[in-house]
Amino acid sequence: MNLLLRAVGWSGLYVFLVLLPLLAALWSAPPGGRGFVHELGVAAGFVALAMLALEFALIARLRAVAQPFGIDALQGFHRGLGFAALGFALAHPLLLLADGMAARGFDPFAGPVALRPGAAAFWLLLALVATTLWRRRLRLSYEAWLALHRWAALLLLAGALWHVFLVEGRSGAPLMRALWSVYALLVVALVLQHRLGAMLRAWRRPWQVVENRPERGDARTLVVEPVGHRGFDFEPGQFAWLLTGRTPFSAQQHPITFAGSAEQGASRRLAFTIKALGDWSREVVPRLAPGARLWLDGPHGVFTPEREPAIGLLLIGGGVGITPMRAILLTMRDRGDRRPVLLLHAASSPERMTFREEFEALAREIALTYVPVAEDAPAGWTGERGRIDHALLARHLPPQRAHWQCFVCGPPPMLDAMERLLPACGFPAARVHTERFATV
Numbered sequence: 490m491n492l493l494l495r496a497v498g499w500s501g502l503y504v505f506l507v508l509l510p511l512l513a514a515l516w517s518a519p520p521g522g523r524g525f526v527h528e529l530g531v532a533a534g535f536v537a538l539a540m541l542a543l544e545f546a547l548i549a550r551l552r553a554v555a556q557p558f559g560i561d562a563l564q565g566f567h568r569g570l571g572f573a574a575l576g577f578a579l580a581h582p583l584l585l586l587a588d589g590m591a592a593r594g595f596d597p598f599a600g601p602v603a604l605r606p607g608a609a610a611f612w613l614l615l616a617l618v619a620t621t622l623w624r625r626r627l628r629l630s631y632e633a634w635l636a637l638h639r640w641a642a643l644l645l646l647a648g649a650l651w652h653v654f655l656v657e658g659r660s661g662a663p664l665m666r667a668l669w670s671v672y673a674l675l676v677v678a679l680v681l682q683h684r685l686g687a688m689l690r691a692w693r694r695p696w697q698v699v700e701n702r703p704e705r706g707d708a709r710t711l712v713v714e715p716v717g718h719r720g721f722d723f724e725p726g727q728f729a730w731l732l733t734g735r736t737p738f739s740a741q742q743h744p745i746t747f748a749g750s751a752e753q754g755a756s757r758r759l760a761f762t763i764k765a766l767g768d769w770s771r772e773v774v775p776r777l778a779p780g781a782r783l784w785l786d787g788p789h790g791v792f793t794p795e796r797e798p799a800i801g802l803l804l805i806g807g808g809v810g811i812t813p814m815r816a817i818l819l820t821m822r823d824r825g826d827r828r829p830v831l832l833l834h835a836a837s838s839p840e841r842m843t844f845r846e847e848f849e850a851l852a853r854e855i856a857l858t859y860v861p862v863a864e865d866a867p868a869g870w871t872g873e874r875g876r877i878d879h880a881l882l883a884r885h886l887p888p889q890r891a892h893w894q895c896f897v898c899g900p901p902p903m904l905d906a907m908e909r910l911l912p913a914c915g916f917p918a919a920r921v922h923t924e925r926f927a928t929v
């Protein structure tokens with residue numbers, strides 16, 4: 490089945506599962522009804538609850554679901570649909586309030602008993618969204634935010650389900666109780682798969698560091714090899730979660746792109762290049778000395794030219810977003826791929842251009858045109874200066890670009906600019922693929 494059909498299929502299933510509780514409620518509604526506003530409020534609550542339960546499916550790293558969309562797109566859906574669920578969750582008590590519910594219903598400690606867990610879930614949801622929106626302002630580390638997010642999500646879902654069971658228990662609708670039990674079991678299965686399944690698989694297949702070297706641009710390249718197994722295959726542009734805690738179950742899990750060739754050779758070694766950005770990359774990564782044990786959960790991701798037919802490739806990498814481009818180019822070299830490639834490599838200065846010398850050497854081995862672009866460069870610099878803009882693209886894009894594929898990875902402002910500029914320069918938007926390294 491092609492990827493588009495699969496994407497449509499998964500999206501259809503999502504919509505069906507969101508609406509299913511409404512259909513079931515219609516089916517099992519007692520005769521008479523409770524008034525339009527009341528029913529609308531209940532419906533909003535059901536949609537919110539189904540959407541919140543399905544949020545777990547979007548981040549459970551399920552390969553079959555991720556394949557047509559990409560894990561980063563699923564994380565984007567998780568975020569966007571989380572806000573949509575918040576809208577329905579807000580509408581639920583507000584409509585009931587308009588229908589005569591006492592304001593005490595918002596009190597998780599002193600409200601009516603059947604409403605208390607729902608009220609607790611409501612406030613937890615608001616806290617969860619606020620800490621996501623303002624994580625940096627609240628000075629929460631990513632790890633602290635993630636732990637909070639996970640626990641708050643589980644607790645709020647438990648509270649919301651408990652509230653539905655108490656209310657439905659009173660109105661006595663066995664079909665609804667059975668349906669919500671299935672949703673609860675689905676969440677438990679997704680959490681187990683996400684937190685246990687993948688980690689148990691990783692645990693059986695340890696890796697060890699064989700090299701940890703510094704690179705230009707405040708980065709380090711880790712080379713790892715499998716211990717007692719054959720490792721795994723990947724496609725250039727994909728990534729793995731590096732699990733560098735004491736066990737794979739630790740919270741220390743970071744998504745990092747494969748930086749080496751997908752043609753791994755007999756050693757089955759993998760390379761990752763990591764820029765020093767925060768506590769993990771600054772403090773933990775430099776200390777991973779040869780012999781250190783770690784685990785990998787991968788490969789994941791769809792940011793790979795292997796999925797797209799093209800007669801040539803435009804690669805645009807900014808900062809550490811250059812890592813997938815290195816994997817793509819090394820793989821092309823090792824596979825004897827002679828298609829033309831244009832690499833636009835942006836960095837603040839030539840000194841901070843990770844892999845610059847390697848790309849200059851690769852340009853002599855494959856059909857690569859390498860264009861380094863430094864925002865600030867000393868006199869005598871022969872590359873481009875400034876940022877990648879319309880004029881720079883117009884100077885370098887090939888005439889046959891409509892049949893090329895473009896891959897862009899870098900800081901969010903650069904991705905936004907490229908998504909705007911490339912179609913304006915005659916590069917079809919459907920052929921522009923982006924990868925965002927930041928999650929929240």
Ligand SMILES: Cc1cc2nc3c(=O)[nH]c(=O)nc-3n(C[C@H](O)[C@H](O)[C@H](O)COP(=O)(O)OP(=O)(O)OC[C@H]3O[C@@H](n4cnc5c(N)ncnc54)[C@H](O)[C@@H]3O)c2cc1C
Binds near residue numbers: 770
């Ligand atoms: C698909 C993908 C591929 C990536 N590939 C690379 C790569 O090849 N090289 C590289 O240097 N960086 C890569 N990153 C970014 C990398 O994961 C973060 O820079 C790294 O986790 C920073 O962690 P920290 O604790 O040092 O910094 P922090 O200051 O804690 O984090 C900086 C930012 O990184 C993100 N981040 C942090 N921890 C995680 C986590 N556990 N899971 C998801 N996002 C997190 C958050 O957006 C955070 O704001 C990639 C990210 C994604 C999503």
